[in-house]
Amino acid sequence: MIKEQGYKTAIFSKWHLSVTKFGPESLPFNPDKQGFDEHFVIDKPNRTTDPERDPHRSDSIGNRSVEFLRENAGNPFFLFVSFSAIHNPLMEKAGSIASWRKVSGSDEPENNPVIAAMLSRMDRNIGKIMDAVAGLIWERIQ
Numbered sequence: 219m220i221k222e223q224g225y226k227t228a229i230f231s232k233w234h235l236s237v238t239k240f241g242p243e244s245l246p247f248n249p250d251k252q253g254f255d256e257h258f259v260i261d262k263p264n265r266t267t268d269p270e271r272d273p274h275r276s277d278s279i280g281n282r283s284v285e286f287l288r289e290n291a292g293n294p295f296f297l298f299v300s301f302s303a304i305h306n307p308l309m310e311k312a313g314s315i316a317s318w319r320k321v322s323g324s325d326e327p328e329n330n331p332v333i334a335a336m337l338s339r340m341d342r343n344i345g346k347i348m349d350a351v352a353g354l355i356w357e358r359i360q
Contacts, residue, residue, distance in 0.1 A: 220296045226255050228286050230279045231300035233259035254298075258282050262302055269309035274302045274336065280343025287350040291357065299347065303336040310335035 221227055229249045236244035239261075249257035263273040272278060283299050310332055318324055318331035318338075 221253055221255070223294070225294040225296045226290050227253060227296045227298075228256035229254045229298040230258040230282045230286070231260070231298060232262070232302045232305075233257075256286065260302055262305055263307060263309060265307055267307075267309065270311050272339075273307075273309045274305065274339075276301055276303050276336075276339045276343050280346045283343075283347045284350045287347070287354060291354050301340050301343070303340040304333050308332045308336065310339065314338060 233249060235252070236247035238244050245251075249259060258279065260275045260279070267273045279299060279301055283297060286295070286297055308330070314335035315331050318334040321329070321331070321334070323329050324331045324334070
């Protein structure tokens with residue numbers, strides 16, 4: 219319906235519409251078959267994923283979202299974004315985790331430094347997206 223109104227549509231997120239979730243069996247359920255013009259979908263990292271390399275793809279989702287916003291600034295668009303952080307497996311860059319371990323109370327069970335590091339990365343990327351949206355709004359009112 220949104221595309222019929224002239225909107226460019228995109229989804230950058232986790233995607234679990236298919237029962238199988240992975241492999242060729244899931245292809246008929248992918249976002250491009252559901253009406254999205256562009257899509258970047260991710261799977262959860264597995265236990266062998268390198269935590270130093272954006273394991274939950276938060277940076278990738280944030281960066282791609284900002285690109286889409288800039289590319290479509292002058293036209294109607296619909297962008298759906300969801301992050302897989304803070305989803306199991308809990309993993310993040312060692313340096314970020316170490317920084318959160320230095321925070322008072324981080325040894326308490328409810329203050330997990332790994333989750334804090336994951337949230338930090340996700341929050342930074344949400345901020346990038348919000349800044350890009352604010353920039354688009356600012357350009358329109360000038």
